[in-house]
Amino acid sequence: MIRIQVEPFDESEAFTLRRGRADVGGLVSFTGYVRDFTQSADVTSLELQHYPGFTETEISKIVEKARGRFEILDCLVIHRYGRMLPGDPIVLVSVIAVHRDAAFEAARLIMDYLKTDAPFWKKEIGASGERWIEPRADDHAARAEWAEQEKTKP
Amino acid sequence: MARVLFFGRLSDAAGTEELLIPLPAHAGHLSDLKLLLVRLHPELGVALEDPTIRVAINQKLAPVISDPEIFDRDEIAFMPPMSGG
Numbered sequence: 001m002i003r004i005q006v007e008p009f010d011e012s013e014a015f016t017l018r019r020g021r022a023d024v025g026g027l028v029s030f031t032g033y034v035r036d037f038t039q040s041a042d043v044t045s046l047e048l049q050h051y052p053g054f055t056e057t058e059i060s061k062i063v064e065k066a067r068g069r070f071e072i073l074d075c076l077v078i079h080r081y082g083r084m085l086p087g088d089p090i091v092l093v094s095v096i097a098v099h100r101d102a103a104f105e106a107a108r109l110i111m112d113y114l115k116t117d118a119p120f121w122k123k124e125i126g127a128s129g130e131r132w133i134e135p136r137a138d139d140h141a142a143r144a145e146w147a148e149q150e151k152t153k154p
Numbered sequence: 155m156a157r158v159l160f161f162g163r164l165s166d167a168a169g170t171e172e173l174l175i176p177l178p179a180h181a182g183h184l185s186d187l188k189l190l191l192v193r194l195h196p197e198l199g200v201a202l203e204d205p206t207i208r209v210a211i212n213q214k215l216a217p218v219i220s221d222p223e224i225f226d227r228d229e230i231a232f233m234p235p236m237s238g239g
Contacts, residue, residue: 032239049161051231054213059238079238091239111239118238121162132163135237 001075002059004050006082014094017074024073024096028103030111032091034084043126048090050081055119062113066095069109069150070102077110081120109146115139156226158187160198162234167201177226184209185221187230208233 003009014029037043063075078092093110097103115135122133156177160168168191175190192199201207209216210231216222224230 051159051161051210051213051233054210054231057213058215114238116238117236119161119233119236120238121234122237123162132166132234133237135235139237139239 001077002056002063003076003078004052004055004059005078005080008080009078009089009092011089011092013078014076014092017076017094017096021073021096023098025098026100026103027094027096028100028107029092029094030107031089032111034086034088034090036086037124037126042128043124044085045125046084046086047123047125047130048081048084049121049123051119055079055081058117058119059114062110062117065113066106066109070097070106071099072097072102072106075106075110077114079114079118079120083125112139112142112146116143156187156224157229158191159229159231161231164198164201164207164232164234167198168195177224177228179226181223181225183221184211184216184224184230187224202232204234206235208235 011031015027018024018027034046059077059079063077066072066075073096076092076094080090084090091114093107095103095107097106116139124131124133155174158173158175160171165171177187188202191202210233211222211224212229
């Protein structure tokens with residue numbers, strides 16, 4: 001399930017995936033938070049823009065990629081948009097599987113792809129104005145690593 | 155009318171997040187639209203030539219090097235590199 005929403009979420013939602021199931025061997029959950037804006041002293045908030053409809057579709061493709069590569073039972077992605085403060089959760093990825101490897105790997109793949117392929121655009125807002133943020137080189141390297149692995153698979 | 159959307163920093167260059175642009179009745183190409191946009195906003199022309207800008211037509215990503223056909227009823231989105239999470 002994928003939810004794109006402006007409202008904050010409760011991280012405990014990660015564990016709802018397991019409800020009523022006895023076939024789950026393991027659950028892996030990741031939460032991404034808004035960090036302190038150490039780069040720019042006067043930044044007070046972050047704003048995430050999304051493309052309604054398109055954002056959901058593209059995130060579905062990322063989840064399908066994870067499902068295709070790893071044997072997982074179910075997956076929950078919650079991603080916020082709108083204005084956020086340091087310390088606020090932005091994204092939740094929760095995965096359940098029979099075996100732990102698949103749960104860890106799938107959660108990792110989803111997060112690495114969300115960083116570069118999920119249609120969101122971030123803006124820092126502060127006293128001196130607003131500034132769009134470009135993605136980090138590290139994030140692209142992580143995602144490229146998955147694409148490389150895909151090429152070399154038998 | 156074609157609905158043209160500008161995301162991220164492109165909305166600064168365009169001066170807006172959305173433009174409604176009438177396109178000719180016959181099919182045109184994305185490059186035609188870009189030429190039209192440059193005439194409206196020269197700053198946008200430079201921004202749109204950035205090779206990292208992706209385009210979606212009716213919410214479907216166009217291949218990186220492409221000049222797809224577009225119609226007057228289409229929704230065309232210009233998107234800088236994305237950062238989710």
